[in-house]
Amino acid sequence: MATVRFEMRLEEELKAKVERASALTNCPNLKAYIAEVIEEHANKVIAEHDSFTLKNDVFDSFMVACENASAPNAALIKAAENAKKLGFK
Amino acid sequence: MSHQKEFVDLNKSTHDRASFDCKEPELNTFIRTLASKHMKSGISKTQVLPATISLPTNLVPIFSFFTVAGSTIKRESLPHAEGKKLPVYPVPVFLIAQMAVHDTYQGQGLGQITLIQALKYLLNVNEFMPSYAVVVDCLNGDAEKFYLKFGFVELCKHNGRTRLYLPMKAVIKLFGES
Numbered sequence: 001m002a003t004v005r006f007e008m009r010l011e012e013e014l015k016a017k018v019e020r021a022s023a024l025t026n027c028p029n030l031k032a033y034i035a036e037v038i039e040e041h042a043n044k045v046i047a048e049h050d051s052f053t054l055k056n057d058v059f060d061s062f063m064v065a066c067e068n069a070s071a072p073n074a075a076l077i078k079a080a081e082n083a084k085k086l087g088f089k
Numbered sequence: 090m091s092h093q094k095e096f097v098d099l100n101k102s103t104h105d106r107a108s109f110d111c112k113e114p115e116l117n118t119f120i121r122t123l124a125s126k127h128m129k130s131g132i133s134k135t136q137v138l139p140a141t142i143s144l145p146t147n148l149v150p151i152f153s154f155f156t157v158a159g160s161t162i163k164r165e166s167l168p169h170a171e172g173k174k175l176p177v178y179p180v181p182v183f184l185i186a187q188m189a190v191h192d193t194y195q196g197q198g199l200g201q202i203t204l205i206q207a208l209k210y211l212l213n214v215n216e217f218m219p220s221y222a223v224v225v226d227c228l229n230g231d232a233e234k235f236y237l238k239f240g241f242v243e244l245c246k247h248n249g250r251t252r253l254y255l256p257m258k259a260v261i262k263l264f265g266e267s
Binding site: 067 | 094095132159160161162163164165166179180198201202204205206221222238239240242244245247254256257258259260262263264
């Protein structure tokens with residue numbers, strides 16, 4: 001895989017701590033450790049953003065409601081008509 | 090000042106993000122500093138309603154905006170296979186992640202128009218990325234009242250906010266009949 005260069009400065013204390021943590025894991029070196037940690041964190045943040053979980057009963061009634069959706073309510077229909085009247089496409 | 094009749098993709102070199110003020114710090118910060126970044130990294134897409142004139146800076150003021158994104162909903166655990174035809178996989182939904190009207194132009198029905206145009210935008214996306222519902226997290230009680238009025242239904246509480254949804258089928262009917 002192609003790689004890019006990424007440089008950053010760390011506070012001395014943090015670097016020492018990261019080195020210690022890195023030594024306690026199976027990572028071959030500090031760089032590998034940092035790359036692994038940021039990837040793990042990025043995956044977690046993205047997964048949390050991209051999906052959410054519902055309790056079983058809530059999920060089931062949500063699905064049923066989506067399958068048997070009723071018509072839009074009067075207020076929403078009126079709003080759509082207003083937008084159209086004002087020239088919105 | 091009047092607005093155009095069409096929402097367009099946010100463009101930081103033509104739209105005046107700094108002057109946008111809806112009196113909600115979270116939404117102001119979003120449109121001023123994050124929306125463009127999120128678009129660039131594919132997290133969400135923001136469309137704005139621009140004014141018909143530009144400022145001396147050559148930037149065009151923003152009347153309102155909406156931000157949409159894709160998401161998925163998972164079931165806590167897989168259902169028993171007792172003839173239920175409910176899907177077991179995560180189901181796709183749309184999020185209205187952000188929506189706001191400039192303070193100066195509130196009270197003229199622009200919120201409704203912004204919602205309608207956001208739904209219309211999602212209807213188009215739905216053509217090639219079908220989804221079950223439009224989901225929105227309400228920032229406060231007023232936002233909640235606004236969406237409930239237009240037929241959104243409570244789904245759950247999420248990070249202390251009420252999460253509502255409107256089935257995509259209702260959106261399809263809305264524009265199919267008009």
